[in-house]
Amino acid sequence: MQLTGSQFTRTAAVFGNDISTLPDFPAEIRAPAGSLPGVSGFQLSFSSTDIHTPGDAPDVLVAMNPAALKTNVGELPAGGALIVNSDAFTQQNLNKAAYASNPLTDGSLKQYTVFEVPISTLNERSLEGLDMTSKQKDLTKNFFALGLMFWLYERSMDPTLTWIQQKFSARPVIAEANQRALRAGYAFGETTEMFHTTYRVPKATLAAGTYRNITGNEATALGFLAASKLAKRTLFYGSYPITPASDILHQLSAYKHYGVKTFQAEDEIAAIGAAIGASYGGALGMTASSGPGIALKAEAMGLAVMVELPLVVVDVQRAGPSTGMPTKNEQADLLQVLFGRNSDSPLPVVAPATPGECFAFAIEAWRLALKYMTPVVYLSDAFLATGAEPWKIPSLADLPDITVANASKGDGPFRPYERDPETLARPWAVPGTAGLEHRIGGLEKADITGNVSYDPDNHHRMQLLRHAKVEGIARDIPPLEVFGPAQGDLLLLGWGSTYGALRSAAERLQAQGKSVAHAQLRYLNPFPANIEDVLRSYRHVLVPEVNLGQLSMLLRAKFLIDIKGYNKVRGKPFRIGEIVDEAALILSDRERPR
């Protein structure tokens, strides 16, 4: 099902539509087919205008079996088109999905436009004569459904036919079967009189440039590769497999000819330990994980704060606590990465807002880490990581220079904690440099000399210095940009992957004549210098988050402003409609029903 979704995505993107996707799949690799937990879905929105989310509700739902129908039909609005594989509605499958009666015959679907297609039978017929088991034949039926969708939306089959040819080049029979299935689905749409309308979605008007379709994880990996080229240093990526971060490791592992060194460690701690070791040696040492792994890395992140070495830690957030729902979305690690270490242990935190933006922020994370000699946390999430959008490929000349120099021998004894007066960064003295032999470690350092120190005043000074170094980054990052009126009734403020829903909600409210603005924070520590001014320019500030109120708590504590939270943790991104409704409620100045 994920394959079918991504094929449609490619086709729509290459055609020139704006796209936004939400793959929704279980953590179980091969959950029993037809069972409720085994349902795998792929939501795709494509449009002739600039869109920001995979859409609140689909116009068309394709349900390949009763379980898929049961799990997803709630998302389909009344009047929506429902295409079902009627062959799959057997008593056995109805039982698996816990349907007491057949929804196709009991009238429960009458609010939808239902198209019953015997997909399995039609598909099998199209494969007659091929040397395959009937189980193998059945596996191709998703391509039949995809072919039908291509006809319905007037898409070309060519990209997918080519893709199938390449993917199954070693198994010609399978390639032939999948191609036949795709064509049969398309032909079925064309010849049957079942469908009275086809959907025509013209090209979107995107800015001029060369585009590709990209997921957040792909953009993140590419961004780190670019960062190493821009910094002219080896990229060392230490990681332990974890959903939904592993794809970054997979992609970087394929960049060996770029000199990238990837290391699958024995555990999360070893992954970050090795990254710190590599950074100590002058490389771009980095690691990535999801919430549970970040918890394990916490002590080593504190070490990186103390020894003030550059390091980037990626947290692709997922629903928690504990193992939680590994493949589902949440943005609830913000306070963990800010405060989940012993003592005051400040480090910068950045958070891209869209899949494409992941590229620029991977470079930005490294720019900050190198310039300020600090560990930096890069917050992504499951929605960003696996969701896709068209990405305008930047030209190499537009990418920033993020090179920094290693320390070299000067006059007098080397002082490992003598800071740059502007950035407060300490020198990066890389082993192999004669005359700079020195010792660092997790024990408190004496200011300037870096020797071990238990002096009370020194510790106080060092804590303040570490704090000031990170706070000072606010002078070096762009101000918070506002979409909409600079002053008004309501500011929708978000961070990370809520961008699309919030921006779309603001557009809708503005179209209704409401005084509503939207801003998305990409820098969560430190905040942009103008944030307080922005917050104070609106009568109300609403902070929707896929957590129970983490950013809103920070902002309330820091600025003593009565910020309102909108918090839902369903493992899914926000719908535009619910943000609009919540905003309307606030604008009406009524109390929210509890």
Add this chain to the structure above:
Amino acid sequence: MTEMPSGDVPLSPENQRVIQLTRKDFVSDQEVRWCPGCGDYSILAQTQKVMPDFGVPKENIVFISGIGCSGRLPYYMNTYGFHTIHGRAPTLATGLKAARPDLMVWVITGDGDALSIGGNHVLHSMRRNVDLTMVMFNNRIYGLTKGQTSPTSELGKRTKSTPLGSVDRPIMPLTVALAAEATFVARSVDTHTEHLQDTLERAGRHHGGSFVEVLQNCNIFNDGAWRDFTDREFRDDRMLVLKDGEPMIFGKDRDKGIRLRGLHPEVVTLGVDGVTEADLIVHDEQAEDPYLALILSRMFWPEFPVPVGVFRRIERPTHDSLMDEQIRTATEKSGAGDLGKALLAGETWTVD
């Protein structure tokens, strides 16, 4: 960068310059803060003494440690040094060596640091054959935290945390190292200065993961832990000094030896019951299989004399060389990576 010479490689002119260094060049300006009488002083001194022999410029040497009394050693070495967090020194060393194969990397650890909190990393750094020299100070006690039982403390050991005696069976560090595929495994004693120097030097020259257990005395919390066989008056009779290619003979009068009966070693006396040198096990550090080394690693006082020296020494490709080899191969096959190409990978389309 200077290559680290192995024993049989002639020294380059640059290394001949470096070899002029003395122990003093490796002494840092920091005041040593171990308890007076601690075995760590001797380990530090022998380490500083052998450093000039490697012919490696001191800026190319890095000492990485974890937490515990042993963890302080890097502060006292006038090289690069990194005092990390508890148990994790091997992970930093692995990353450093991967990024910088040109450096000579030492890991300093203790029995708690290496075998308790950091056990996993010892296993994996050794099985990967990361080119580092791990020196584990084994005093069978937690010293820095003031006297709790350690993974090498004996069963029944009474400590502050085990007032009625430890119920945990100790593990044998060298058996663990061998099981983890370490390519160089050795043991020495803090007070046996010449033997310790020789062992450290051989470990440092080995290319690959070296694991050296140093029996070390904590005179405050576990005084005399090894005294029964390391003291001058007993050592010849109660320790077996391993020598490659030689029969396993020990004893003040060189009259005792180790014979193998089936899978079991046994102590025999030369000349008694017709036992001759020919009956004894001949040590073979470079044996391809690990069985002999594993048997030796299980021998301990009082059942056996305690073996010291090199248990195993084999050559295998190092982790960093394999990583670099893959990069070389991939680059030969696909050409040096071009960022512009990576950005344009997959299907693209143009909007005018």
